[in-house]
Amino acid sequence: MTSTLEDHHPAARLRAVMESAATDDGTLPPLDGELLRAMALPDDLPETLGIAEVAELTGITAHTLRYYERIGLVTVDRDAAGRRAYDRAALGRVMFVTWLRLSGMPIASVGRYVELALEGPHTSDRRLAMLLEHREAVVAHLRELQTALAVVDYKITTYGGSCAG
Amino acid sequence: MTSTLEDHHPAARLRAVMESAATDDGTLPPLDGELLRAMALPDDLPETLGIAEVAELTGITAHTLRYYERIGLVTVDRDAAGRRAYDRAALGRVMFVTWLRLSGMPIASVGRYVELALEGPHTSDRRLAMLLEHREAVVAHLRELQTALAVVDYKITTYGGSCAG
DNA sequence: GGGTGGCTTCGAGTGCGCTCGAAGTCCTAG
DNA sequence: CTAGGACTTCGAGCGCACTCGAAGCCACCC
Incomplete structure (x- = not known):
């Protein structure tokens, strides 16, 4: 199964999106609707x-995709030969799970979220609460990283100074 | 040894610095010289x-501090009774190592950096190169996190829409 | 029909970064 | 003098998230 995908679609969409947000210096571009639209899957x-x-497409190894299915993060149908066949919905779930993981949500939490989602629409407020709580964690982590980056930059700019580190 | 420290110095300086960068919404404040000055240790x-x-002071457990010493990330003198006595230099190294770790540098890399530092001033360009390379990794990670945050936010704002995730 | 390559399942192994517990030492307070 | 608590060393154990390998099935190509 050589990739017809590669011909018709940008490969590794997730990574592509991340690279599209790149700038040469260390500054971070604002993330706006344009970027979000870019994350949508191609129609064809x-x-x-x-x-x-x-x-x-996702940059996740096949091994890890199987692992995610095993532990219940995604559900995937099989074709006649017993192979996994990811439809658009399954692909969407894989990508969402991937973003949650990239944002630092532990696998156990992703699992609880997915469990709630499978229970039906009546759990949507609990899921929303999870996302809001997680959002706070992500923001805190971002702040921490930015501070750490400032320290590293300070060290870089003062190089030749003290040998304390 | 109850904390005389607590009386005279702000506790958990590292965490305090991070909290000082906090804002209520998700926006990230610029990190400037003021913040860097705030990171300096008190004089007394x-x-x-x-x-x-x-x-x-650092938010690192004593267990972990001993572990860091065991694997060579810091060197600490002993007092007459054989207990660790961190002087200003040792404390500075602990804090720098902590910032490197918080910025996501693997322990092995921190170890290589420290090794180079111990070899003497003639390794400073290699250390600088390490820091510059690490800086790129941190920036990439920041971008990734920001993008993931945007996806989570998108999910939050569109809640009640599709149940794809 | 035989080989190649990609898929399947299952269980076990790996790497990282702590984290903990046991057993012993030393100082201080009562 | 004794009890308590904070420290010491050492080695082992743990939690997380993969990651890999073995053994087998299935489709396609020569």
Whole structure:
């Protein structure tokens, strides 16, 4: 199964989105609606994708995709031959899970979130609460990272000074 | 050894610095010279600190501080009774190591950096190179986190919409 | 029909970064 | 003098998130 995907679609969409946010210096561009639109999947995807294609599209290894399914983070149908066939919904869930993971949410929490989602729409306020709480954690982590970056930058600019570190 | 530190010095300086950068909404304040000055140690520290005081000051557990010493990330003198006595230099190194760790540098890399520092001033360009390279990694991570935050925010604002995740 | 390559399942292994517990030492307070 | 508590060393254990390998199935190509 060589990648017809590669011909018709930008590969590794998630990574592409991240790179699209890149600037040369250390400054961080604002993230706006444009970026979010860029994250949408192309319309002309095949009905279902094999695991290798999903791996390429998301940057997650096939091994890890199987692992995610095993522990219940995603549910994936099989084709006649017993192979995983990711439809758009499954792909969307994989990508969302991936973003949650990239944002630092522990696997156990992602699992609880998915569990709630599977229970039905009546859990939506609990899920929303989880996301809001998680958002705070992400913001805190961002702040921490920015501060640490400032310290590293300070060290870089004062290099040649003290050898304290 | 109850904390005389607590009376005379702001506790958990590292955490205090991070909290000083906090804002109520999700926006991130600029990190400027003011913040960097705030990170400096107070002048009226005792000559040496015990491990519990360093733990309180840095937010690193005593267990972890011992572990860091074991694996060579810091070197600490002993007092007459064989206890760790952190002088200003040692404390500075602990804090710098902590910032490197918080910025996501793996322990092995911190170890290599410290090794180079111990070799002498002639390794300063290699250390600078390490810091510059690490800086790129931190910036990349920041971008990734910001993008993931945008996705989470998107999900939050569109809640009640699709149940794709 | 035989080989190649990608998929399947399952369970076990890996790497990182702590984290803990046991057993002993030393100082201080009562 | 004795009890308590904070410290010491050492080695082992843990939690997380993968990551890998073995053994087998299935489709396609020569």
